[in-house]
Amino acid sequence: MDTVGTAGFRGEVGSEQWAPAARVRDMGTSIFTEMTELARRTGAVNLGQGVPELPAPPALLQDVADAVRSGNNQYPPAAGFPALREAIAAHQLRRYGLDYAPTGEVLVTTGATEALAAALLALCDPGDEVIAFDPCYDAYAADARLAGARVVGVPLVLDGDGFVLDADALRAAVTPRTRVLLLNSPHNPTGKVFTPEELAAVADVCREHALTVVTDEVYEHLVFEDGARHVPIATLPGMRERTLIVSSAGKTFNVTGWKIGWVCGPAPLVAAVGSAKQFLTYASGTPYQEALARALGSVEEWAAGVRDTLRANRDVLSAGLAGAGLHPFRADAGYFLQADVRPWGYDSGIDFCRELPRRAGVVAIPTSAFYLTPGAPAWLVRFSICKREDSIRKAVEQLAAAR
Numbered sequence: 001m002d003t004v005g006t007a008g009f010r011g012e013v014g015s016e017q018w019a020p021a022a023r024v025r026d027m028g029t030s031i032f033t034e035m036t037e038l039a040r041r042t043g044a045v046n047l048g049q050g051v052p053e054l055p056a057p058p059a060l061l062q063d064v065a066d067a068v069r070s071g072n073n074q075y076p077p078a079a080g081f082p083a084l085r086e087a088i089a090a091h092q093l094r095r096y097g098l099d100y101a102p103t104g105e106v107l108v109t110t111g112a113t114e115a116l117a118a119a120l121l122a123l124c125d126p127g128d129e130v131i132a133f134d135p136c137y138d139a140y141a142a143d144a145r146l147a148g149a150r151v152v153g154v155p156l157v158l159d160g161d162g163f164v165l166d167a168d169a170l171r172a173a174v175t176p177r178t179r180v181l182l183l184n185s186p187h188n189p190t191g192k193v194f195t196p197e198e199l200a201a202v203a204d205v206c207r208e209h210a211l212t213v214v215t216d217e218v219y220e221h222l223v224f225e226d227g228a229r230h231v232p233i234a235t236l237p238g239m240r241e242r243t244l245i246v247s248s249a250g251k252t253f254n255v256t257g258w259k260i261g262w263v264c265g266p267a268p269l270v271a272a273v274g275s276a277k278q279f280l281t282y283a284s285g286t287p288y289q290e291a292l293a294r295a296l297g298s299v300e301e302w303a304a305g306v307r308d309t310l311r312a313n314r315d316v317l318s319a320g321l322a323g324a325g326l327h328p329f330r331a332d333a334g335y336f337l338q339a340d341v342r343p344w345g346y347d348s349g350i351d352f353c354r355e356l357p358r359r360a361g362v363v364a365i366p367t368s369a370f371y372l373t374p375g376a377p378a379w380l381v382r383f384s385i386c387k388r389e390d391s392i393r394k395a396v397e398q399l400a401a402a403r
Contacts, residue, residue: 023145030138031369035353044357045387045395047317048365050188050335052254052386054309057302060253060295067287074286078278080108080262081289087296088262095300096232098240104267107274108289110281111259112218112248115273117143118280119214119244119263120180122272124149128179131170135370135380137188137216149179153372156190162330163190165198167205174209181211183233186219189370189382190338191331193228203236212269213243218261221252221303224311225332234265244269249292251335252303254386258288310335313385313392320396321383324403335386338367342379344403349381360402362395 019025032049039046079085085102092098100106109115116139120130126148132140134153141151154173156163183202185194194202206213215233223230234243248261263273295302317337318328327340346352349366356362367380385392 023148027142031350031353031366035363035365038354038357039363042357042361042363044361044363045391045398046363047383047385047387047391047395048353048363050251050384050386051256052251052335053388053391054254054306054386056254057295060255060291063291063294064287067290072286072290076108076283076286076289078283079103079274080106080283081286081293083293084108084260084262084289084296087293088264091296091299092245092264096235098232098234098245098264100264101267105264105270107263107270107277108283109261109263109277110284111250112216112246112261113139114259114277114280115246115248115261115263116140116182116214116216117146118273118277119246120144120147120149121276123147123180123212123214123269125179127177129175129177130180130182131173131178131211132182132372133165133184133187134372134376135189135367136182136184136372138370140182141372151182151372152178155371155373155376156187156192158329158377161328162332163187163192165194165201167198167201170202170205174205174211178209178211181206181213182216183213184216185233186217186223186230186333188216188219188334189336189365189367190329191334191336193223193225193230193332196231199231199233199236203233203239206242207238211242213239215243215245217245217247218251219334220247221299222307222310222335223333224307224314225330228332230333241266244273249288249295252299252306253292253295254306255288258285258292260285260288260292309389310385313387313389316389316392316396317383317385320392320399323396324399326399331385335384337383337385339364339381339383340377340379341381346379348378350378352379352381360395361398 035048085106089102120143124147128149130144134155144151234240244265250256321328329338341352365382
């Protein structure tokens with residue numbers, strides 16, 4: 001997500017000095033914007049942001065065009081196009097055995113990011129705390145702040161070539177102010193898929209402390225490692241009634257610009273999210289919603305090909321990073337691959353990423369941009385794999401030459 005903020009900005013309205021509200025005052029221009037501009041200016045291969053270069057299903061694109069031409073361009077219902085809500089409910093039942101009523105337990109949103117923001121606005125009061133696993137998607141802290149809450153990071157522990165849950169650290173992070181636990185699996189930016197044992201430990205904490213869980217599952221179809229499997233925490237005993245599932249179409253169908261997401265959960269929680277959502281965008285994307293209602297029925301077949309592409313890109317990039325002297329970590333799902341840049345003499349991922357376009361003609365993102373907690377490993381860098389094969393191979397060649 002690119003953020004263009006108001007850090008340090010003051011202006012005049014008439015003769016009066018003014019400043020932005022405290023909740024947005026320090027939300028300055030992000031490292032994503034800086035790195036994207038570096039890629040544009042230098043012509044570097046952009047493996048920074050998770051903007052896919054992969055195709056969308058031709059039939060889906062044709063369905064959208066047909067919907068636009070047929071005149072389906074006005075507001076959909078606030079809860080979403082009925083056929084899409086039915087398709088989402090059918091998908092959850094078919095894939096996970098989770099039974100949600102299309103009316104009342106499914107809400108269509110303007111992307112998963114809006115769903116997450118509306119969920120925290122609906123569930124948190126000022127002074128509440130939200131737990132997230134660190135590193136995490138940068139919108140989590142911003143959404144909590146807009147709700148007057150605070151995100152508490154529980155670091156995922158580096159173990160060998162991957163990241164693991166520290167259940168003791170999770171328990172220690174819970175306080176009387178903790179209201180919500182944000183769970184992102186498959187995980188951005190690490191590519192981790194939480195194991196059944198880790199999910200059970202998280203569920204134990206949530207039941208014990210009566211926490212509401214908001215799950216970010218946008219990479220649910222993109223688990224490409226055979227030993228990993230995405231399991232929604234809502235399927236565990238006692239968790240459906242306290243869990244809101246957030247997902248979207250953008251990552252699965254390579255249509256991130258359409259911004260169609262959804263929330264599934266028990267009716268009272270979904271109604272609360274809808275109460276906040278209606279005053280953010282009300283509703284959006286009618287022709288996209290109509291087309292996606294048909295596409296979700298065959299999503300598994302489409303996603304299999306996307307997984308194959310991402311797996312191949314991961315393997316090429318991982319081997320290329322290792323061959324260039326960097327140390328890649330395991331990624332079991334999603335769009336991204338982590339690497340340790342210390343073998344190139346960098347202790348700071350920010351410095352590495354700022355110099356990489358000049359040094360190797362490649363753009364990456366420092367993982368420090370995703371960390372909430374102090375003392376995080378500053379030498380981690382995130383590379384994107386949701387690109388064309390030729391982009392990945394060009395980046396690998398240039399990294400090898402730069403070594």
